[in-house]
Amino acid sequence: MYKLLIVEDEMNIANTLKNHLEKYNYDCNIVVDFERVLDVFQDFQPHLVIMDINLPAFDGYYWCRKIRQVSNCPIMILSARMSELDQVYGIENGADDFITKPFFMDVVLAKINGQIRRIYGEYAEDSQTRxxxxxxxxxxxxxxxxxxxxxxxxxxxxxxxxxxxxxxxxxxxxxxxxxxxxxxxxxxxxxxxxxxxxxxxxxxxxxxxxxxxxxxxxxxxxxxxxxxxx
Missing domain, CATH: 1.10.10.10 (Winged helix-like DNA-binding domain superfamily/Winged helix DNA-binding domain)
Known part of the structure; x- marks a missing residue:
């Protein structure tokens, strides 16, 4: 079972994501202490992170950089701020993909499935040499x-x-x-x-x-x- 870490301070959105994704056999964990995101990440060891940008204490870009210091785990940014500049800044800070608010659950699921297949599954490149x-x-x-x-x-x-x-x-x-x-x-x-x-x-x-x-x-x-x- 693949594990997803949800870093989203709007609990209604976080719980909606969790409830929907768990129907598709994903193990989801919601961060509740936004000063310990990296600690939760290292304890939970997720296969993919869904990261909001506007967070208490430190923003999502900060936590993207922190995660990138210890892992190549895919990070998907979840935000209403998705201008070209936001996307460039997200990529520069370690993000792999973007989900724009408001979002459709089918699109979120498709993006997650695509990242999981690319990194861990049938589309993984050079799996033998890696x-x-x-x-x-x-x-x-x-x-x-x-x-x-x-x-x-x-x-x-x-x-x-x-x-x-x-x-x-x-x-x-x-x-x-x-x-x-x-x-x-x-x-x-x-x-x-x-x-x-x-x-x-x-x-x-x-x-x-x-x-x-x-x-x-x-x-x-x-x-x-x-x-x-x-």
Missing amino acids: ILTKGNTTLNLDTVRLSTPEHEVLLTIKELQLCSMLLEAFPNVVTRQQLLTVIWDEETFVEENTLTVNIVRLRKKLETIHSSLEISTIRGIGYQLTEKKL
């Missing part, structure tokens, strides 16, 4: 999710880059310098402790999904992804 698998663990580079047959977790962009490098090098060692050079812009100074922190987070997420993989520290060199010995 998925990395080792042991019981799969990394989907498009959805930014790390999963096993029973569990799934959303990664941040940094965790995604680290995980993909380690999987592609498996079972070889990746040096700290290689990770730092590829993941962070050379123009930006990053303390090596930042890499350590992200490795620790990735380790915890591998444990959370009961992965057969583990990250080993090779002292003085870097990190190695290996399968656990049973």
Whole structure:
């Protein structure tokens, strides 16, 4: 079942969307705390976000940018403000599509179905090259999710880059310098402790999904992804 996050402060609209979309087997969650949209997103791990622009505290463009820092999940803007400038600004902030208020439910459903098929289903491009698998663990580079047959977790962009490098090098060692050079812009100074922190987070997420993989520290060199010995 695909999960949809609805970020809309007009509760009658949010509930109408939820009630209608659930009839088509979508699992919908409505945000109620508009200062914690990113926290709700990371806890719920939706496959698609419906995002209003005029929101309390921070506007929808702000939350689009925040979500884009951690995920490539499709974002559909829901707004009465849909001039050409609004659409350009939405795209620049990470939106994938637009729903104009007032809207027809059939159009909303068609747009959602189209995004789901494009990203996760029959229309997904290069699906074979965008998925990395080792042991019981799969990394989907498009959805930014790390999963096993029973569990799934959303990664941040940094965790995604680290995980993909380690999987592609498996079972070889990746040096700290290689990770730092590829993941962070050379123009930006990053303390090596930042890499350590992200490795620790990735380790915890591998444990959370009961992965057969583990990250080993090779002292003085870097990190190695290996399968656990049973």
